[in-house]
């Protein structure tokens with residue numbers, strides 16, 4: 001086990017990168033998809049199943065956990081790894097994005113964000129310093145700076161103001177984080193859909209010599225081509241020897257196209273949320289198990305999968321569970337979806353390592369488009 005946090009770039013294929021992040025609790029193979037563990041659980045799955053799908057790292061949720069059960073309580077109980085029985089790396093977001101998207105009566109000032117809990121209406125203040133303190137109390141291995149993400153489209157002046165405040169907050173977070181060997185704090189590039197602001201943000205964060213860089217402010221309503229254009233502008237400015245994490249992304253297609261532009265890490269609620277709504281991801285595209293056409297279909301989702309949820313259950317059974325709103329339906333489809341995303345990442349890593357990423361991406365995209373699934 002490494003006592004330090006170290007990114008090793010192992011191979012490149014065009015702008016796609018194969019790498020590994022070593023840290024005390026384990027190694028994260030990149031490109032990596034990080035399942036979202038909202039309230040200290042990857043919804044409807046046991047942590048052993050999550051690990052069994054090949055996940056090396058999961059997300060914890062600063063916003064939810066600070067409200068319930070409370071960061072100090074999680075620390076008293078041994079930290080998030082012990083609390084949730086996940087001994088491998090955990091990345092936490094800073095909570096600002098969730099405050100702006102979930103809480104009520106929130107106010108954003110230079111000092112930080114104040115808001116009322118969506119759980120019990122209690123009033124909270126989240127400064128850059130308090131966000132880093134909470135992430136430390138949770139025991140997070142990879143911590144995010146507090147930032148301000150602006151929904152798109154937005155006026156240039158708003159995007160510029162939010163980007164510049166996020167830079168000032170990055171400095172405060174770096175100071176608050178201090179020197180925690182084996183752990184990392186990532187800066188978050190902002191700048192909306194403005195190339196000039198993206199370059200300015202990325203350059204300023206690069207000068208801070210951080211251990212990793214997130215690309216934020218995307219997947220917030222802009223078309224995919226705008227997101228990709230911002231990656232084309234941002235990634236070349238970021239240091240090649242540090243990991244790059246595209247926040248909140250995304251569909252399998254988003255992931256392929258973003259890996260092709262130099263992104264190493266992803267998180268998205270989609271596979272687990274879609275699973276709870278009866279949607280299955282497969283290598284031949286998405287299957288909506290609510291649809292009556294599956295009622296008599298004895299085929300599994302994917303007979304070649306190594307995930308029991310995909311290989312051992314008929315679509316007819318999954319359709320029945322979903323229509324009956326049985327808990328097992330959400331459990332099996334969430335399992336299938338997380339396994340599918342991990343298999344996709346494993347295949348991407350293999351393709352980059354063998355210099356055939358472009359051909360792999362084209363073949364995968366055709367598979368989804370082939371329809372009749």
Ligand SMILES: Nc1nc2c(CCNCC3CCCCC3)c3[nH]c(NCCc4ccccc4)nc3cc2c(=O)[nH]1
Nearest residue numbers: 036038059060061093097149216217218219247248270
């Ligand atoms: N700091 C920060 N976080 C961002 C996030 C949250 C990433 N997931 C955290 C995770 C923590 C644990 C609980 C769950 C969230 C984003 N998510 C999205 N799009 C999601 C778009 C999306 C995709 C599928 C379904 C809903 C929404 N854009 C994002 C931009 C930022 C950003 O600039 N700054």
